[in-house]
Amino acid sequence: MVTVFWLSLRQLTGRFRLAIVLFLAALPVGLAALVFGLAADDASYEEGFINLLFDLLIVGAIVPIITMAFSTAAFGNDLEDRTLSYLVLKPIPRWRIVLSKLLASMVVSGPLLIASGVVATFLGLEADARTAVAVGVALFAGLSAYTTIFIWAGLITRWALPFALIYVFLWELLIGSFIESVGYLSVRGYTLAIMHGVDEKTFEELSSRVIEFPAALASAAGVTVLFFWLTVRRLRRMDVP
Numbered sequence: 748m749v750t751v752f753w754l755s756l757r758q759l760t761g762r763f764r765l766a767i768v769l770f771l772a773a774l775p776v777g778l779a780a781l782v783f784g785l786a787a788d789d790a791s792y793e794e795g796f797i798n799l800l801f802d803l804l805i806v807g808a809i810v811p812i813i814t815m816a817f818s819t820a821a822f823g824n825d826l827e828d829r830t831l832s833y834l835v836l837k838p839i840p841r842w843r844i845v846l847s848k849l850l851a852s853m854v855v856s857g858p859l860l861i862a863s864g865v866v867a868t869f870l871g872l873e874a875d876a877r878t879a880v881a882v883g884v885a886l887f888a889g890l891s892a893y894t895t896i897f898i899w900a901g902l903i904t905r906w907a908l909p910f911a912l913i914y915v916f917l918w919e920l921l922i923g924s925f926i927e928s929v930g931y932l933s934v935r936g937y938t939l940a941i942m943h944g945v946d947e948k949t950f951e952e953l954s955s956r957v958i959e960f961p962a963a964l965a966s967a968a969g970v971t972v973l974f975f976w977l978t979v980r981r982l983r984r985m986d987v988p
Contacts, residue, residue, distance in 0.1 A: 749847075751834065751839065751843070751844055751847035751848075752847040752850055752851055755821060755847055755848050755851035755852075756851045756854065756855065758820070758821075758824050758825075758851075759817050759820060759821065759824075759851055759852065759855050760855060764816055764817065764820075764855075765855075767813070767816060768813055768816075768855070768856055768859055769859070771809050771812065771813055772809075772813075772859040772860060772862070772863040773863070774804070774809065774863075775800055775804055775805050775809065775863050775864065775867040776863055776866050776867050776870065778800060778804070778867070779796075779800060779866075779867035779868075779870040779871035780870050780871075782796060782799075782800070782871060794952045796871050796872065797872075797950060797952045797953065798952065800867060800871060801864075801882075801939070801942070801950075802939060802953070803920075805863070805864050805867070805886070806885075806886075806889060806935055806938045806939055806942075807919065807920050807935055808915075808920075809860070809863075810860055810886060810889055810890060810893065810938070811893055811911070811915040811919065811934075811935075812915070813856045813860060814852070814856060814890060814893040814894055814897060815893070815897045815907075815908060815911035815912070815915070816856075816908075817852045817855050817856050817894075818852045818893070818894045818895075818896075818897030818898045818900075818901060819897050819898075819900060819901040819907035819908050819911055820901065821848040821849075821851065821852050821898050821901055822848060822898065822901045822902040823901040823905070823907055826901075826902075826905065827905075835982070841979050841982045841983050842975075842979045844982065845898070845975060845978045845979050845982060846975075848898055849894055849895065849898060849975065852894050852898065853890060853891070853894055856890070857887065857890050860886055860890060861882075861883050861886050861887060861890075864882045864883070864886050865879045865882055865883055868882050872949060874949065877945070877946050877949075878946050878949045880945060880946075881941075881942050881943075881944075881945035881946035881949070881950065882942060884941060884942075884945055885938045885939070885941040885942035885945065886938065888937060888938060888941050888964070888967040888968075889934055889935070889937065889938030889941075889967070891967070891971045892934045892937065892967050892970045892971050892974075893934055895970070895971050895973075895974035895975050895978065896911075896914075896934070896970070896974050897911050898974070898978055899974045899977050899978040899981065902978055902981050902982065902985070903981055918933070919933055919934065919935045920935070930956070930957060930958045931958055931962065931966065934967070934970065936957065936958060936963070937958075937963045937964075937966050937967040937970075938967075939953050939956075939957050940953075940957035940958045940959070940960060940962070940963030941960065941963050941964060941967065943957050943960070944957075944959075944960025944963065944964075945960075
């Protein structure tokens with residue numbers, strides 16, 4: 748399992764992907780500093796900051812984009828190079844192979860994404876440790892769910908990246924912004940609800956449009972487990988070229 752993890756990590760850490768991660772992770776931090784410097788005295792500053800930076804930028808765009816860039820390639824690279832057959836021939840349980848790919852994807856993108864969100868929080872809001880924990884826990888939950896979904900997509904189709912883009916921007920951002928009940932079937936909705944549930948005072952602006960905190964926790968965990976199981980099942984049943 749450790750060998751598969753390190754091989755997957757090497758596959759995913761190309762210069763181009765790392766450059767994208769660094770740029771997108773730095774974007775919220777720079778924007779938070781800029782917006783705070785220009786509009787900190789505005790009475791509606793925090794409301795707009797939460798809507799723009801957390802809802803639309805970090806949770807709505809940056810987390811899914813970075814996650815899909817790595818997760819769809821976790822098995823996609825093996826399928827393209829026709830090296831997956833060598834991997835599955837090894838005496839390793841399929842769930843360990845999937846877990847190795849999952850951990851490699853999260854190790855590459857997770858720490859930078861979470862650090863970016865926490866730093867932006869301290870720069871843009873009057874944040875304390877509870878607020879930082881709320882952002883960190885919510886982003887970790889969203890990252891885990893997105894990663895398992897996109898790893899599964901990368902194993903079932905060569906068009907995983909277009910599929911992921913359509914899912915994120917059509918379902919999560921467009922439809923989810925206009926239909927409140929979509930929050931029960933949306934990773935973005937779970938992430939925002941967890942953020943609000945851990946720190947209701949700071950993220951009070953989200954209260955009118957997020958689902959219940961226990962439902963968000965259960966749903967995020969359920970999606971992660973479900974798509975992990977679906978990926979293992981797919982790997983066991985597919986004809987590996």
